[in-house]
Amino acid sequence: SQQGEEDPQALSIQEGENATMNCSYKTSINNLQWYRQNSGRGLVHLILIRSNEREKHSGRLRVTLDTSKKSSSLLITASRAADTASYFCATDPLINTGGFKTIFGAGTRLFVKA
C-alpha cells in the first residue's frame, strides 16, 4: 500500500492562479519530498522538508508539513503553463528495523491553462 496519497488527483487552473496540492501519509517519517514529472520525462526534485521543519520556500513554491496531522501541502503561486505536470509527494517512513523505504503517492496531475 502506498504511504503517500495526493489530493486532488487532478487539478485544472488558469495561468496566474495559485495551485495547492495536498499529501497525506500514515506513519512517522524522516522527511517528505515533492517531485515534478513532465509527461514522458524523469522526476525532478522540488523540495525536501524534514520532520522537524514546518515550512519551506523555493521560488514560487511553498511546502508545509504538519506531522500531527500527517499531511503536507505544496503551493505553487502565480502558476504558469510550464507548471503543467504531475506532482508527487514521497515519504521516508520510519519502519520497525529503523531503516526506511521511500514511498511515492499516485500524484496530482496539474493542468495550467494559458
Place this chain on the structure above:
Amino acid sequence: EAGVVQSPRYKIIEKKQPVAFWCNPISGHNTLYWYRQNLGQGPELLIRYENEEAVDDSQLPKDRFSAERLKGVDSTLKIQPAELGDSAVYLCASSLDRYNEQFFGPGTRLTVL
C-alpha cells in the same frame, strides 16, 4: 555536472526474453535506487543500494529480477524472463546519502509483447 544516466531509453522485447538496464549515478552519490513506474502511478521502489550493498529489496521480485552495483558506482537491473506485466518505466535515482534528495534519470521505457 552530469545527471543520472540511464540506458537504453526504450526497449521492446517479447515475453520470456531477458532484458537489462544500466544506470550511472551522479559522481559521489553513495545511494542508488531502482524504481518501477506504471502508467498513471507513482514510482515504486524496487531496490536501494548503499555503496555496493543492497538494502531494502523487499519489493524486488527475486524470482526474475536481479540487480548489482559493482564497485559501488554503476548499477544494472536485469529481468529474466520478462513477463507482459513487466511493461513499465524503470527509473534509476541517486542521492548523496539516504537522508538527502534523490536525483532521477530519464528512465527506460520497457514494452513486453
